[in-house]
Amino acid sequence: MRKIGNILRLLFLVLTLGGHAAQAATRLDLDGDWRFRTDPNGEGVASGWTAGPPVGARVVSVPHTWNLGQDQAFDGVGWYFKTFVLPESLVGRHVELNFGGTFYKSRVFVNGVEAGGHEGGFTAYHLDVSKLVRPGGNRIAVAIDNRPGLATIPGYAMRLQAADNVWYDWWRNGGVLRDVWLNVADKGLIRQQTITQNLSADHATATARVRVENVDATPRVYRLAAAIEDPEGRVVAHAEQAVRVAAGVAAEPSLSLRVEQPQLWNVGAAKLYRLSTQLRDEDGRLLDERADTVGFRRIEIRDRRLYVNGQAVRLTGMTRHQDSPWEGQAESAGTIRQDWNDLAALHVTLTRPVHYPQPQAVLDEADRQGVLLIPEIPIWQMTEAQLADPRLLPLAKRQMDEMIAEAANHPSVLAWSVMNESDASKPGGLAFFRAMKAHINALDPGRFVTFADSDVSIAPWKPAQALREADFIMANAYFGTWSGGAESVEPWLDFFDKAYPDKMLVISEFGWPGPFSADPKAADAARVENLQGQMAAFEKRPFVGGAIFWTYQDYHSNRNLYAGSVDGYVDHGVVDQYRQRKPSYAAWEQRNRALDVSVSWTVGDGGLRGFTAKVAPRATGTLPSYPLIGQKVRWKALDQNGVVVGESAPTDLDLAAPAAVTGAWDKPVDGIVRLTLDILTSTGVRSGGEIAEYRPFKLGSAPFQPDPAQLSNNPVTP
DSSP: OEEEEEEEEEEEHHOOOOOOOOOEEEEEEEOOOEEEEETTOOOOOOOOGSSSTTTEEEEEEEEEEEEGGTHHHTTSEEEEEEEEEOOOTTSSSSEEEEESSSESEEEEEEEEEEEEEEEESSSSEEEETTTTSSSSSEEEEEEEOOOOTTTSSSSGGGGGGGGOOOOOOOOOOOOOOOOOOEEEBBBBEEEEEEEEEOOOOOEEEEEEEEEEEEEEEEHHHHHEEEEOTTTTTTEEEEEEEEEEEEEEEEEEEEEEEEESSSSOOOOTTTOOEEEEEEOOTTTSOOEEEEEEEEEEOOOETTEEEEEEEEEEEEEEEEEOOSTTTTTTSSOOHHHEEEEHHHHHHTTTTTEEOOOOOOOHHHHHHHHHHTTOOOOOOOOBSOOHHHHHOOOOHHHHHHHHHHHHHTTTOOTTTTEEEEEESSSSTSSSHHHHHHHHHHHHHSSSSSSEEEEESSHHHHHHTSSHHHHHHSSSSSEEOOTTTTTBOOOGGGHHHHHHHHSSSTOEEEEEEEEOGGGSSSSSSHHHHHHHHHHHHHHHHHHHHHTTEEEEESSSEEESSSSSSOOTOOSEEEEEESSSSOOOBOOOHHHHHHOOOSEEEEEEEEEETEEEEEEEEEEEOOOOOOOSBBBOOEEEEEEEEEESSSSSEEEOOOOEOOSSSSSSEEEEEEEEOOOOOEEEEEEEETTTTEEEEEEEEEEEOOTTSOOOOOTTSSSSSEEEOO
């Protein structure tokens, strides 16, 4: 969820805020320049760092991780320092200090006084600092410890203890990983908005349960109003009511809004509504505002099949770590947008998306592109003893609470995942899963709950009651490497079918880890062969509802590396850490198109005059397959000199059935013509297409043999 209001810089606040009139909640951005220093000897508190930066603190830009550059290998406590000016007009109001994510365990000091802290590296939190701030200059100091332990999340992967390498499988990027801001409110604020929906044949109902907090010292009566805008920005529903809240407490009224003939959110074709809620004082002055996207859709699992809006779908995708050599996990919106546009070009419609809660920018991209997500908290390769540790469950519940609070309103969320590759089959693991599932069902009733399991692919005969109680099964299945020989995947799938005859299966991870080959080039060749063979096996079994490849990009780790490497980038992706594409990128893109294209040519007097392309959705039940809605087509033809001989603007393409696309140009071309045909999603991303070449056959010349690297498997007729 996104807190909105007047997003003002400090200068604007100084110039415009005055008097004592109630103001809308104001967000003051605190990103940008901070100072940073590591504390290897743990001297920060005793040495007075809580009041200001010590000698040697350097300037960094927040969001920031220290595990890049000179402090890449540092594990321990790092300190961040910021000075800001608070106008006198804001003193006396309710002031909260917000962090989008600090990894891993933080202690926060304001003007030398400890304001609080947080454990968990990937979710937002806020601290009430109303009594700690003062007019004029203020100092923030944040001490952050990135070290794992037996009962931290993520924590030591003790299943790997025998190998003497118990770190989890991605880099521990200590730091202030996401945005920092102040929120200043007066009289009341909207703490949270929880949206549920009900979809009928001719209308939809969205219900917003709004947590309203009275931050004043006296009881107040507020006016709460909500409105829904359709994808074109038109207000289509409105509701309001009065809310009476005692001093210093909260109330949770609900507002229901009915939308007639809603446009549906679909896989690959997302129609998004906007639900905004305003909190006003009795005299009508705006106190706070919050907005969320809403996607009206119905998701079901029936007879081991996944249905979206009543239509059976089978989906594919890949995971993506928040990681790059230039930002680590402190990702910018630009990096997220670039990667997610690339994932769209790779036809991703389903992802976990990785082991830990995602920032709003990722959730927004999934909403916009029509991608289903299975977010997860980072319980990774824990033993039964760890899962049964009484310290773990409360922390896991708190992290799940925070993830659900941030993500649950997003229509892209399909299910919640509790853990990855942990000892769920044992009694302590089963008890942990049952407790977490009951907790999640109470928080977010109606959404699926599952976890990613590797034991089911390595030893599927073992008793696994937790898998039977999951709403669907996720299996990490690395046939060809960790799970056994590549030829074992088909017998395993048949065994799974008999062992779990009522469960849909999602392959939550598969792929080819580089160290199983001699070098990166050989690894990617094996990766291509593996993904093609495994996908063919998955496709034959209708109970496989989805398959998720590991991973989009190579990522920083000290595990699963080539022999002799202490740390580096795991060779697992279809792009490297710099996003340079490997051959497996093209192989995945080709294999996961949801449509087929074939081209024939129109030849007349003087040469080539045009073409006809047949565009057909893949048959229902193939992997992937889903309705293609809102597609457009464009084409461009170039002669052998690169001169455009014909082209089209994007035009609508109805793919409810196979369609024909024709093109022609005024003058015949007596020579080579290269045709590019692009099929575009509703958001303008290429979802499939064709590159075809026409070469005229001349007496005495060898027949033209098309370059398989440039063409699809569909025939091109000269």
